Amino acid sequence: MIDVTLESVSKRFARGGDTAAVDDVDITIAAGEFFTLLGPSGCGKTTTLRMVAGFYFPTSGRIRFGAEDVTRRPPNKRDTGMVFQNYALFPHMSVAQNVAYGLKIRKVNRAESRRRVEEALGQVHLGGYGDRRIDELSGGQQQRVALARALVIRPKTLLLDEPLSNLDAKLREETRTEIRRIQKEAGTTGIYVTHDQAEAMAMSDRIAVMQSGRVQQIGAPQEIYHRPATSFVARFIGRSNVLTLPVLAGTAQTVTVGLPGGGEIVVPAPADHGLSQGETALVSVRPEHIGLTATTEPGALPGRVTELEFTGMATNLVVDTAGEQVQVAAVDVPAGITVGDQVGLRLNRERMWVVRP
Amino acid sequence: MTTIPATPSPATVAPVTKDPTPPPGPRRRLAARFAGGTGSRWFPYVLVFPLALVLFGYVVQPMFATFAESVGVDGVENYGSFLTSDGVARSSLVTSLVISAASVLLCGIVGVAMAFLLKRFSFPGRKLIEAIILVPAALPPLIGAISFQLLYSETGILPRGLQQLFGAENPVLPFSGIAGVLVVHTFTMYPYFYLSASAALGGMDPSVEEAAYNLGAGRVRVWRTVLLPMLTPALVSASLLVFMTSLASYTAPLLFGVDQTMTMQIYINRTNGDLPMASTYASVLGVVSVLFLLGMRWYEGRRSYRSQSKGVAAHRREITNPLGKWLALAASLLATAVLLAPVATIALVAFSEDGSWTTEVIPAQYTMQNFVTIFSEPRAFQPILNSLQMSLIATVACVVVGVLIAYAVRRLNFRGRGLLDVAVMLAWALPGTVVAINLISAFSTGNAFSFGQVLIGTFWIMPLAYFVRFLPLVFRSSSATLAQIDPSLEEAARNLGASWWRAFGTVTLRLMLPGVLAGALLAFVHGVGEFVASVLIYTSQTAPISVEINNRMYSFEVGTAAAYGMLQVVLIFVVMVVSGRLEGGRRSSREAARWTA
Numbered sequence: 001m002i003d004v005t006l007e008s009v010s011k012r013f014a015r016g017g018d019t020a021a022v023d024d025v026d027i028t029i030a031a032g033e034f035f036t037l038l039g040p041s042g043c044g045k046t047t048t049l050r051m052v053a054g055f056y057f058p059t060s061g062r063i064r065f066g067a068e069d070v071t072r073r074p075p076n077k078r079d080t081g082m083v084f085q086n087y088a089l090f091p092h093m094s095v096a097q098n099v100a101y102g103l104k105i106r107k108v109n110r111a112e113s114r115r116r117v118e119e120a121l122g123q124v125h126l127g128g129y130g131d132r133r134i135d136e137l138s139g140g141q142q143q144r145v146a147l148a149r150a151l152v153i154r155p156k157t158l159l160l161d162e163p164l165s166n167l168d169a170k171l172r173e174e175t176r177t178e179i180r181r182i183q184k185e186a187g188t189t190g191i192y193v194t195h196d197q198a199e200a201m202a203m204s205d206r207i208a209v210m211q212s213g214r215v216q217q218i219g220a221p222q223e224i225y226h227r228p229a230t231s232f233v234a235r236f237i238g239r240s241n242v243l244t245l246p247v248l249a250g251t252a253q254t255v256t257v258g259l260p261g262g263g264e265i266v267v268p269a270p271a272d273h274g275l276s277q278g279e280t281a282l283v284s285v286r287p288e289h290i291g292l293t294a295t296t297e298p299g300a301l302p303g304r305v306t307e308l309e310f311t312g313m314a315t316n317l318v319v320d321t322a323g324e325q326v327q328v329a330a331v332d333v334p335a336g337i338t339v340g341d342q343v344g345l346r347l348n349r350e351r352m353w354v355v356r357p
Numbered sequence: 358m359t360t361i362p363a364t365p366s367p368a369t370v371a372p373v374t375k376d377p378t379p380p381p382g383p384r385r386r387l388a389a390r391f392a393g394g395t396g397s398r399w400f401p402y403v404l405v406f407p408l409a410l411v412l413f414g415y416v417v418q419p420m421f422a423t424f425a426e427s428v429g430v431d432g433v434e435n436y437g438s439f440l441t442s443d444g445v446a447r448s449s450l451v452t453s454l455v456i457s458a459a460s461v462l463l464c465g466i467v468g469v470a471m472a473f474l475l476k477r478f479s480f481p482g483r484k485l486i487e488a489i490i491l492v493p494a495a496l497p498p499l500i501g502a503i504s505f506q507l508l509y510s511e512t513g514i515l516p517r518g519l520q521q522l523f524g525a526e527n528p529v530l531p532f533s534g535i536a537g538v539l540v541v542h543t544f545t546m547y548p549y550f551y552l553s554a555s556a557a558l559g560g561m562d563p564s565v566e567e568a569a570y571n572l573g574a575g576r577v578r579v580w581r582t583v584l585l586p587m588l589t590p591a592l593v594s595a596s597l598l599v600f601m602t603s604l605a606s607y608t609a610p611l612l613f614g615v616d617q618t619m620t621m622q623i624y625i626n627r628t629n630g631d632l633p634m635a636s637t638y639a640s641v642l643g644v645v646s647v648l649f650l651l652g653m654r655w656y657e658g659r660r661s662y663r664s665q666s667k668g669v670a671a672h673r674r675e676i677t678n679p680l681g682k683w684l685a686l687a688a689s690l691l692a693t694a695v696l697l698a699p700v701a702t703i704a705l706v707a708f709s710e711d712g713s714w715t716t717e718v719i720p721a722q723y724t725m726q727n728f729v730t731i732f733s734e735p736r737a738f739q740p741i742l743n744s745l746q747m748s749l750i751a752t753v754a755c756v757v758v759g760v761l762i763a764y765a766v767r768r769l770n771f772r773g774r775g776l777l778d779v780a781v782m783l784a785w786a787l788p789g790t791v792v793a794i795n796l797i798s799a800f801s802t803g804n805a806f807s808f809g810q811v812l813i814g815t816f817w818i819m820p821l822a823y824f825v826r827f828l829p830l831v832f833r834s835s836s837a838t839l840a841q842i843d844p845s846l847e848e849a850a851r852n853l854g855a856s857w858w859r860a861f862g863t864v865t866l867r868l869m870l871p872g873v874l875a876g877a878l879l880a881f882v883h884g885v886g887e888f889v890a891s892v893l894i895y896t897s898q899t900a901p902i903s904v905e906i907n908n909r910m911y912s913f914e915v916g917t918a919a920a921y922g923m924l925q926v927v928l929i930f931v932v933m934v935v936s937g938r939l940e941g942g943r944r945s946s947r948e949a950a951r952w953t954a
Contacts (some may be wrong), residue, residue, distance in 0.1 A: 053567075054570075076571070076573045076575055077573070081572075082567075084564040086564060089568075089586075091567075101574075102572035102573055105572060105578065149568075149572070153572060159571075178802060287548075
């Protein structure tokens, strides 16, 4: 167990021209933490993980494991355990030989090695599978062999590069709980890469949301969901309406903004928002934090339903308020509402949040 | 294979009573049986029977004829000569095996090193070398061997050039005898290793290697415990191929004067009129080749490591240090020169005056006369005509039979499917010399497959030999294309109302066309360059280009011989370019297959 620090790390590829795959990233991961790099494909999350593993060296910046600078240390001297997206099991070795590979390199004696391989396979519920060939296993089983192989060497950090993306939906949910349990049991620091926001929310202690090589926000899942730092984070995690509204007044923790149909609302904002009267603010409000009421209710935002879709748990609507298309997810919809009807929208002020562009 | 039921199941049958057409008569019922296409229980056998007959008549039966010939007179003595330690037979067998083993070793070292350098490193000149790396191997066997003789033998350009450079008494570093044979084999056969090793390296999931580094293995250890074991299947099958090809090699021992090899002994005994002894050599060589074929099929079925990765690019290491860069550039230039030297030599000599080249490093006098001669002198033009004609006839037959066999083996379900496949591959495994002896044994008297005619000494034995030798080329390329085509495409055509013939013609055959064409072109080029079988069965009227080249070499008309060789070389490069285009077309049809899948 060890903490991992990235200090203004950048990576430019020789053929990538001027654009950086990873651009000035600062991350500190605490020992024992399960930390996720989340973002769309091409955002630099895998490149970042591969720099931690040592397959790429940063163009600038430093990487530390604890107090040790490992920036230019080769991958085989880093003592990380990595689970690859396609598992990367050695096809010419049995399950047990695969798991024992790292132990053999560490010159662990045979009896000890056999014991630890059995233990690791037991941990991933593959006890007794040691003599199987790799191609005799299902995708889910191969995934667990890869996990056992990475864990058996008791690595300082466990690196996981989209390990669930080749599994089907049901198995994916089972396995993510499993990975989380095993990481906590092993007491190792976990760094996880994914593009699936639900996976990231369910598993992580903290998440770094990345876009175009930059970190957009680092925080616990709840914080990222309810207090997104930027409009990208608001839209990438779950769904969100990001409304552009005129600022009427600003205080340390709030901003007062004007609403499309007239009226105003006081919205919570980050302390450093720096907005004052005359500017415009980006305000994020999630569809489930908007309620439907009668148009006559005081403070309600009048609008017209333009789309309506019943999904069972909730009804998804798009409501046009003074030209702004607002998404609403309502659990309770008054009977008989159809496209074209006039409705009132009630915004949950506490759940709104001012974001940066 | 097919999911169309033989008879419509009750659920899908429309009520018959409403059908206004009268019940079918006997003739219509017969037609209906064939219209049932692949679904009919009969159909596979109707299609396969003539194909099986062809393979039996011209591949399998001649093999037995050769064996009968070898045991007919003095059978025990013939085979006994392989057991006595002082005889020519035994030493020929041993020499052939030793040459083959050495060829495997040399080709393995060169081929794997090339694959590793070109696939794993990035350096100036890499693309050029990748483009021309197969050039020496693409030459027809005789022209290939001749070019190496002109380059590296005692009278060759390089030893004489070095002699002049250093002012030495004798040619420097000449290759002769077995060493010469090994040089030819290494240059022409290392592509087997290069191609399979680079395919294996390219298909290998780079993250498997990374996983080993991640677990703490160093560079050497990753090579020893991960890369080499994963390359093993590719290296074993390449070794078997090179061994087989070396055993079958005939032109290299012929030109470098190594008489005591199996193929040379077949030729020598045949020309001395001792057909039983030639047949004995052919039988022994045939059995060894078939054993290797079976070994190869067994091994390939046993293990292969498919990459599970999806589009992860293998990384190449850039050579960054300046000294390494210059060294790499110099080595690239040298490799380019070596790879292009054989073709360049043939081209140079083709313009030299016959008899003008004696002790000089390169010919002294140049002329266009050689090309004028081979096109204007009727006697000199005849071999060109012969080769084109015989190769064309053989190619047409190869396409008809090869495509149908490929279809039968890939798509139909019938008893003996494996046997049909093995029979085609048998034709591929047998050395050209053995094929010739087989045909001589089978058709020196008339039999059912030659319609009672004696074929030896006639025109027809030549295209027949080409057909047997090159049928596997068309078969393999057709069958590979067929494997890419989803059977449901044909089923869709059938579902839309096409008869089997129509569905086969408009969909399956149409999609197979690029592969079939590529195979046909390959067969045609090989036919035009064929020497090994021809030299045993030609007559003065049917002498092909290669035999004429050989004869001209013997009468020291090196320039004219090289001019004929240039014709073959030009034809090959034209075909390579055309096939490259076809390959592109095939890729787009594969792309299309992916979209429809």
